[in-house]
Amino acid sequence: MLASPINPADINVIQGTYPTLPPLPAVGGNEGVGEVLEVGRRVTALKPGDRVILAVNNLGTWRTQGVFPEEALLPVPSDVPVLCAATLSVNPCTAFRMLADFERLAPGDSVIQNAANSGVGQAVIQIAKASGIKTINVVRDRADLPKLVERLVALGADHVITEEMLRKPEMKDIFKDTPKPRLALNCVGGKSTTEMLRHLQPKGTMVTYGGMAKQPVTVPVRAFIFQDVRLRGFWMSQWRKDHAQDRDSVSSMMDALFQLIRRGQLSTPACTPVPLQDYRAALENSMKPFTSSKQILLL
Ligand SMILES: NC(=O)c1ccc[n+]([C@@H]2O[C@H](COP(=O)([O-])OP(=O)(O)OC[C@H]3O[C@@H](n4cnc5c(N)ncnc54)[C@H](OP(=O)(O)O)[C@@H]3O)[C@@H](O)[C@H]2O)c1
Incomplete structure (x- = not known):
């Protein structure tokens, strides 16, 4: 090794x-x-x-x-x-699958994610960017926030906001030039997830793949009744087990990732x-x- x-x-x-x-x-x-x-x-x-x-x-x-x-x-x-x-085999593959398998995303569509500075989050930003999909990236506030924002923007992030910002009326400004997301990627749980969910398009999908806050996902009743949101989960290990005999799916995913790396679109x-x-x-x-x-x- x-x-x-x-x-x-x-x-x-x-x-x-x-x-x-x-x-x-x-x-x-x-x-x-x-x-x-x-x-x-x-x-x-x-x-x-x-x-x-x-x-x-x-x-x-x-x-x-x-x-x-x-x-x-x-x-x-x-x-x-x-x-x-x-x-490569855990985080970029997870990002690739979540962007591909839950919603049919077209160039110009948007995705929202929390823990956007995580390994998975950085891969989501870059893979989405390479496909013309916009990303709204939520991170925790910190002393050196401007430095982190700069780094994620350099990777291709369209918007980088803090968890607190999710609750603010200024969120409307983002949606002047970016459509409401069809897909939300949840790595955190707790309040971060509840607030992120409010910005999902009606009938959109939220995929939970991590629980960094160690808190359950709380969904406002209105999100189910009036927005008909879909809540899903993803586990790369299960995907690998399910596709153990499907060498084509595995190699087409890996080839796509190798191409992105070669073109300097996935670092x-x-x-x-x-x-x-x-x-x-x-x-x-x-x-x-x-x-x-x-x-x-x-x-
Ligand atoms: N389901 C799957 O198949 C799959 C695949 C890959 C990864 N994962 C999961 O995805 C998560 C991220 O993995 P990674 O390798 O990308 O992680 P990583 O690079 O180590 O990053 C960890 C991230 O979690 C954030 N975080 C830590 N504690 C937090 C808290 N209490 N509240 C909010 N955010 C918090 C960190 O933000 P700060 O900078 O603010 O600390 C950072 O963005 C893990 O839970 C991992 O198990 C799941």
Whole structure:
């Protein structure tokens, strides 16, 4: 293995709160890039020197070496930068699927999302931008907000607002040049979600994929009765299980992401590479709020 990030779900696995837990003893980490050193006699799709990412969950990626079945690995073109490949199979894939599978979005449509500075959020901004879809991006207020806004705008964000702003009448200004969103992507829960939902188009869809605030989703009754909103959930692990035999869907998604990377439309998320021996500090930093930087273990 060459590099592997620390994602919130990895922490939940260690805490024992994630829905799927590996049998112990286990290696942590669920995403990363490696280089093939040797292959078995019957392996046909991979050869030594190939870069690969893991396509199956719970195999453990915070390691220097491993033996994996051929079907668990996806080849990555050698021109994809290492840190970009290391962070590709979870967050950009999740962003790609959520933008593709719930609403038929056309150029000019809009999407609203909270935790817009997360790994998934940054991928949503860039993939949407590449398809001509506008994004309204909600983040938590912080001391260095202008810097964060600048960074997300540079990625392609059309609007970046704070959670407090969602409740303000000035929200109307956004909708002068941007249509109301057909799709809302919820990574947070609690108040953030309730307020975000108010701006969804009638019959629009909200997809919940994360629960960073550790609070339930509360939906105003009027959103159901008068707006007929649809509430859905998404879990990339389940999508991978459901499409384990569907190599075409997997490869067309990966090819689309590789194209975006090559065209400079999908970049590595803001990150801090950390040598493996400093894993304790990396784990601690990954749990700190307002850091906006993914810890990536260099293996
Ligand atoms: N369902 C799926 O298939 C799937 C796939 C990928 C990821 N996820 C989930 O998506 C979430 C984000 O993952 P990631 O790797 O993109 O995360 P990440 O890059 O580590 O970013 C975490 C994000 O959560 C925000 N956050 C943390 N605590 C919060 C709170 N109490 N209230 C509001 N926002 C808070 C952070 O904002 P600040 O900067 O304000 O701290 C940041 O935007 C995680 O819950 C992860 O498990 C789900």
